[in-house]
Amino acid sequence: MSESQTASWQEPPDDRDEESSPEEVEQALRQVTPEEKRPPRRIAGRHKAKIATYLLLFLAATALFYLVRLDVFALPDRWLRPAQRLARAAMYVILVLGLGSLIEAYVVSRLDDDVSRYNVGRIVRLAEGIVIAFIVISALFANWYTAAVSLGIVSAIFGFALQTPISSFIGWVYILVKHPYRVGDRIEIGGATGDVIDVGYLDTTLWEFGGPYVSTDHPSGRIIKFPNANVLSEPVYNYSWPLFPYIWNEIYVQLAYGTDIRFVAETMQRVVEEELGKRMKERVDKYCSLLSRTPVGNLQVQSKPVVNFRVNENTWVEGVVRYLVAPRRAGAMKSLLTQRILAALNAAPDKAMFPQGDSR
Numbered sequence: 226m227s228e229s230q231t232a233s234w235q236e237p238p239d240d241r242d243e244e245s246s247p248e249e250v251e252q253a254l255r256q257v258t259p260e261e262k263r264p265p266r267r268i269a270g271r272h273k274a275k276i277a278t279y280l281l282l283f284l285a286a287t288a289l290f291y292l293v294r295l296d297v298f299a300l301p302d303r304w305l306r307p308a309q310r311l312a313r314a315a316m317y318v319i320l321v322l323g324l325g326s327l328i329e330a331y332v333v334s335r336l337d338d339d340v341s342r343y344n345v346g347r348i349v350r351l352a353e354g355i356v357i358a359f360i361v362i363s364a365l366f367a368n369w370y371t372a373a374v375s376l377g378i379v380s381a382i383f384g385f386a387l388q389t390p391i392s393s394f395i396g397w398v399y400i401l402v403k404h405p406y407r408v409g410d411r412i413e414i415g416g417a418t419g420d421v422i423d424v425g426y427l428d429t430t431l432w433e434f435g436g437p438y439v440s441t442d443h444p445s446g447r448i449i450k451f452p453n454a455n456v457l458s459e460p461v462y463n464y465s466w467p468l469f470p471y472i473w474n475e476i477y478v479q480l481a482y483g484t485d486i487r488f489v490a491e492t493m494q495r496v497v498e499e500e501l502g503k504r505m506k507e508r509v510d511k512y513c514s515l516l517s518r519t520p521v522g523n524l525q526v527q528s529k530p531v532v533n534f535r536v537n538e539n540t541w542v543e544g545v546v547r548y549l550v551a552p553r554r555a556g557a558m559k560s561l562l563t564q565r566i567l568a569a570l571n572a573a574p575d576k577a578m579f580p581q582g583d584s585r
Contacts, residue, residue, distance in 0.1 A: 272330035279323030286316040314364035318357050325353045344401045344424075351426070389454060393427040396453030400424055405456055410465035411552055414456070417449045428452050441556035464552040468515060471508050472552050476563055478544040478570070479537070481578035486542075488576040490532040493546040496565045497530035501558075505530065505549045541580040 290312040292298065293305070300308055328349050336342045399405075406412045410421050412431070419431030431449040434442050464472055480489060498505075509528040516526070530548045537543050546566070550558045570577035 272326065272334065275326045276323065276330060279319055279326055283316065283319045283323060286312065286319050290316050310364045314360050317360045321353055321356050321360070325349055347426075348398075348401065389452060390427055392454035392457065393452040396456045397424065397426050400429075400453060400456060405461045406463050406465075410463055412464065413462040415451065415459045417451060419449055420444075422448070424453075426453075441560075442553065443556060469508075469512055470551065471512075471549050472555065473547055474550050474555050474559060475545050475547050476559060476566065478546075478566065479580055480534075480542045480544055481580050482540075482542060484542065484578045485576040486534060486544075488573065489544050489570065490534070492569050492573075492577070493532050493544060493566055494530050496569055497546055497548050497562055500562060500565070501530065501548055501550070508549050539580075 290309070293300070293308045293312050296305065298308075329346060333342055333346050333349060336345060406421050406424075406429075408421050408424060411434070412419070412421060417431060417433070418435050419433040421429060422432050423430040428450050431451075433445045433447045433449050436445040436447065438445050464470070476493075478489070478493070480486075506528045509526055513526055530546055532544060532546045535543050535545065546562075548562075
């Protein structure tokens with residue numbers, strides 16, 4: 226087999242796009258190091274306009290409330306109290322919306338990354354909706370006690386009927402706070418593997434890779450949905466931590482007992498190092514730097530591809546080479562390295578021998 230034939234099988238996969246953005250790295254660093262003070266961001270003009278609009282509407286609603294309360298419009302008695310409740314409700318609704326705009330302007334907009342701004346903004350809008358719903362219910366009843374009792378009864382009924390959705394909502398809050406995964410991460414949870422494409426209030430959606438229909442890490446074409454409550458009870462394997470978005474991978478080669486083990490080890494290590502040597506060393510140095518901040522900082526990690534041998538329960542020896550790779554490039558890189566390793570070993574049949582016979 227010629228080198229030209231080997232090179233034509235597959236182009237080397239380029240995994241440079243797997244590097245995390247500076248924004249993602251900065252956020253991950255804040256999870257393991259104390260946060261430094263940063264200059265506050267300027268408030269956008271659209272936020273100022275919204276706040277000013279809500280302020281004017283609140284003043285108008287307040288004035289309307291007191292005009293109704295003072296009976297300036299001379300309403301009939303049967304309409305007076307409902308009109309007061311509606312005017313008060315309008316005043317409180319505008320106040321809640323104004324406070325939401327203030328939070329969006331001075332808290333949400335100052336968050337460092339788009340994902341956090343989006344998620345926290347959804348929490349603020351959800352809280353606004355809950356408070357406004359309570360205000361509207363209060364306006365429909367004669368007093369606050371009746372409204373509170375009615376809301377309590379309804380909440381109790383729905384609490385028993387919707388335990389799983391409530392747990393999933395709590396899981397959603399946990400996801401936002403603790404960041405076990407975010408949109409764009411590649412994860413495994415409960416036997417499901419995929420890239421996160423949406424994190425909703427109640428469930429998470431994955432774009433599946435692997436699965437029963439494909440043998441590599443290629444997308445299967447299916448989507449997986451699971452309730453957010455799963456993150457509270459099952460381990461989450463995240464392949465996309467911004468500080469170290471890489472995994473170790475291995476290639477197995479079956480060898481006969483008469484094989485020159487030293488030659489095979491040197492060949493496998495050389496082939497992998499030619500392809501990944503410099504990049505792997507940089508990644509391992511980063512990994513060791515992260516380990517130094519943990520109680521397992523003295524763990525020995527090789528910065529070069531490592532080859533090990535073990536005796537298979539059948540009639541051959543297995544040579545195993547371990548290397549570091551970006552998870553989304555693992556399948557393509559394994560295919561490429563397998564081709565080059567086999568080509569190099571087949572070039573020396575007197576040193577690299579493969580098992581023969583039906584027992585293989």
